[in-house]
Amino acid sequence: EIVMTQSPATLSLSPGESATLSCRASQSISHYLAWYQQKPGRAPRLLIYDTSNRATGIPARFSASGSGTDFTLTISSLEPEDFAVYHCQQRANWPITFGQGTRLEIK
Amino acid sequence: EVHLLESGGGLVQPGGFLRLSCAASGFAFGSYAMSWVRQAPGKGLEWVSHIRESEGRIKYGDSVEGRFTISRDIPKNILYLQMTNLRAEDTAVYFCAKEATFGYHYFEDWGQGTLVTVSS
Numbered sequence: 001e002i003v004m005t006q007s008p009a010t011l012s013l014s015p016g017e018s019a020t021l022s023c024r025a026s027q028s029i030s031h032y033l034a035w036y037q038q039k040p041g042r043a044p045r046l047l048i049y050d051t052s053n054r055a056t057g058i059p060a061r062f063s064a065s066g067s068g069t070d071f072t073l074t075i076s077s078l079e080p081e082d083f084a085v086y087h088c089q090q091r092a093n094w095p096i097t098f099g100q101g102t103r104l105e106i107k
Numbered sequence: 108e109v110h111l112l113e114s115g116g117g118l119v120q121p122g123g124f125l126r127l128s129c130a131a132s133g134f135a136f137g138s139y140a141m142s143w144v145r146q147a148p149g150k151g152l153e154w155v156s157h158i159r160e161s162e163g164r165i166k167y168g169d170s171v172e173g174r175f176t177i178s179r180d181i182p183k184n185i186l187y188l189q190m191t192n193l194r195a196e197d198t199a200v201y202f203c204a205k206e207a208t209f210g211y212h213y214f215e216d217w218g219q220g221t222l223v224t225v226s227s
Contacts, residue, residue, distance in 0.1 A: 034213050043202055043217035049210060087152055091212035095168050096154040
């Protein structure tokens with residue numbers, strides 16, 4: 001099983017600042033990585049797929065990069081609605097696995 | 108607009124069983140792979156099971172293999188998850204998810220989830 005490790009566990013920032021979230025895979029997953037945003041009591045929402053492609057309706061302030069084992073999600077100029085939990089997910093190998101999540105909170 | 112509505116969750120004793128349903132609308136249900144993903148209270152997401160469009164391929168996570176069964180009724184637009192021999196560690200919100208047009212195993216649309224609590 002591929003283990004996905006996200007860092008930091010919690011990130012405290014202010015609106016207008018930029019956020020950088022990391023996700024590391026225990027073995028190479030090529031570019032088969034997605035990012036999801038989840039707000040309390042809600043279902044996750046797909047943000048990014050195949051490492052860097054924004055899903056439909058996702059604002060351009062969300063960008064992502066990486067390959068192999070190391071991946072990054074960047075949110076430029078944080079909006080109040082961006083404060084949430086972010087999950088990464090690999091689909092390179094069975095079983096599909098998620099990271100433990102990064103909580104982005106308002107400082 | 109894609110709509111997924113889970114039902115069937117509830118409180119069940121260890122060793123018991125439940126069947127979850129996910130009613131799908133707004134898309135050609137028979138043309139998309141579907142998955143169940145769960146989230147234990149305060150924890151991260153865990154993929155549970157996947158079924159391809161034609162039921163030709165079915166996959167399970169190791170923690171549920173042999174206890175859970177995924178199926179789909181295409182004419183009725185319903186996805187199911189039959190869960191048996193339930194354990195405390197199966198307690199979670201269970202989401203059904205439509206896999207993406209642009210790639211299997213990315214979850215493009217989600218239901219609101221149904222809570223399963225396994226406790227005596």
